[in-house]
Amino acid sequence: MQKNEAVSVSVVKRLPRYYRFLGELLGSGVTRISSRELSERMGLTASQIRQDLNHFGGFGQQGYGYHVEALYSEIGNILGLNHGYKTILVGVGNLGRAIATHISFETKGCRLIGLFDSNPHIIGEMVNDIIISDVRDLERFCREEQPVIAVLCIPKQATRDITQKLIDCGVRAFWNFSHYDIALGHPNVVVENVHLGDSLMTLTYGVKNNLRQTP
Amino acid sequence: MQKNEAVSVSVVKRLPRYYRFLGELLGSGVTRISSRELSERMGLTASQIRQDLNHFGGFGQQGYGYHVEALYSEIGNILGLNHGYKTILVGVGNLGRAIATHISFETKGCRLIGLFDSNPHIIGEMVNDIIISDVRDLERFCREEQPVIAVLCIPKQATRDITQKLIDCGVRAFWNFSHYDIALGHPNVVVENVHLGDSLMTLTYGVKNNLRQTP
DNA sequence: AATTTATTGATAATTAATTGACAATCCGCA
């Protein structure tokens, strides 16, 4: 790491996308790439790519470009994808179930170790090799297993309470799909709010106004 | 609408969040609110809220603030939530099914009118009152029904082809959940890429570096 | 009705993000 100023959110949000594109290049046998060529593929400027990467270190070489495999692995490390953070998911409804089965937690630095719901009809069921536990066991489980990340796929009304409970048990990060912004009041916690509804409304605005969105 | 300069993406992306908060206020019986109070609830500056809203019109009144119901409805109109754009969903796997059942399309300006998949085991099944059709009927359906928006919950490899097909049939907007960036090459199309994997990696980065993310 | 208070809308100032430019330097080749 080169500079120790805080890296801006805008830069961090682009890292996964770099990682994804580099992964594809790697898969198709490309071993080196210049910032210019990558910029064309990704729809960015070459300058931005070089600027972004140099927040973390000088990974390229003049006259050559970037070694795809090395850069891919560097970005993976920067993102922390090798950590396997213990992760639980609360709320195994339609969406929770889909997240549990569809997302590759392992390749994103997470390890899914527990599923929780309040619905007695599904407690005990297996989803993706993990048994659905009663949400009443949530706190005991957390004190024993000390998960770091919680995925919340629960109704809006339940979110505040569950969040507070989990924080009290030591959970430090939330991937929140509920219609509620986890935010203020919980300063020492990492939150990524995924508001699918907001995303769809943005699309609707785009349709109405004939715009193109940026990724 | 006051100014006719293009409104920036940053502003548009905040509109759904305003809409959500105003909806909650409305639900809890609040009839008026000042930019300052709303800013405190939302974790923004009052200045930003006033600035954002004034891109679309002067909805407030000096010495009073904003009438919650009126502003809620204004933002709904700005977003186009009353249009009921015809929408189809392609790929009724775990995630597609969850989206189809979990998202309230109606309240986001969309009307879900078709589900498509290639898996013969699920074709014919009903999901949320809509029958799953064979993806081979996709083009005929689109020429007949002229959907405007397509939700894509399909594998990466299939995305490019399906997208092109749909564009050829007149689909103008994509809500894309596949691991692929619909973007370049399709300039006259509105795209909202939802990369859940990217979002989780961003969270992992936050955990590793003990950051707080912004919404 | 006049006065005070609150709060907007608009503009200016500031800060942040992106893009451009170029010297430094590394690769590839003769």
Added chain:
DNA sequence: TGCGGATTGTCAATTAATTATCAATAAATT
């Protein structure tokens, strides 16, 4: 081994986004 072409890393310039300020004005109060 030295030379030419390519491409980085860095810094400066530019553009975009956010925040602060304040006159204008409407509501509330006296």
